[in-house]
Amino acid sequence: MKGLAIVLALLGSTASADTLRIATGGHFPPYIYDPETEQARGFDKDLLDEICQRGEYDCVWVDLPMNDIFQALARGDVDVVTGGFGYSSERDAIVDFTCPYVYSGESAGHFVGASPDVDLITSRIGTLDESLYLKAMQQAQRDVRSYPTEAAALDALAAGEIDVVFGSHNMVSDSEGRGGFYELGEYPTFSGGTVLGVSEDATALLDDLNDLLAKISADGTLGQLQLRWLGRDSGDTISRCFDPTALA
Structure with missing residues (x-):
């Protein structure tokens, strides 16, 4: 990623149905390290890479200021936000969320x-x-x-x-x-778990992300990523989200 020029180009573009513009709110280990560079890595980077591969999405990463990331999502400037974000009712008032993929994160x-x-x-x-x-x-x-x-x-x-x-x-x-x-x-902090955010009108994308998360969780891939980055494997985490739209 080459900094501000790419960010501005992305925010001024209209994504195709198979393109995901993924926004982070800055460096927040172990979920995301150095998001503005080619060395971006972390739990959420690996998780979204897996989602992009399985969902056959063309994914582009954008690093935005924390004070604009959810507003940018609500405006439709980006498609997904990630980076260790916790669910909250205030955030849910302007965007929608996937099932939590980390329940045992910090509360x-x-x-x-x-x-x-x-x-x-x-x-x-x-x-x-x-x-x-x-x-x-x-x-x-x-x-x-x-x-x-x-x-x-x-x-x-x-x-x-x-x-x-x-x-x-x-x-x-x-x-x-x-x-x-x-x-x-x-x-x-009253966090309801670590989630991915999408805009409120992106219902098809929300369903697809929840379906992909369920598959990644069921086959053990999510647990392996948790073990690598968080030091623990919580098992089939997504199966605990009995209603995929419970946080929508």
Whole structure:
């Protein structure tokens, strides 16, 4: 992928029935690493590659800002969004979702601070923009500021602009690598599982994605991908989604 020129060309084009424009919201390991480069990899990259091969789709990847990714999907600028996204009723109000392909993902976010004695009620909290972590802090009526990446939020923490970062276990790992930060506990994010997003009027695509996910799950491929990237094989995950339109 060659950056902004391709993104603009894609957003101005009309995809054929056999083309999937797949959008990510940035670097979010282990689901997606380096999405804007030819070295893009991760759980969702492998999963979507499998879907594209089995569904005989011509797939093109687009990296969009987190603060526009679901709106871009709703506008029809892209066809699928992926990158470790969790289901939420707020997101479901503007787009539709597949069956969850990871149920045992995190249902809680983690607090990291520059001091072990931070007051999590009154502190200035940084989160990833347009994430369930941001929504959870807003619902809790905390003093929250959003950043384009979790790394940027940790930079703000190091600079003293905020007191705490609330985010994923990957953010915690990043903070440990930097040193000088403290893990301060967890708070629920109310995620309903990791899903792929499609626009509300793409019912045929939603059905096809759910059918492909069911096959990938039933033959063990999904479990192998989970084991490779998440460290666990949860078995036939999609069979637990008894109604394929339950989240639609």
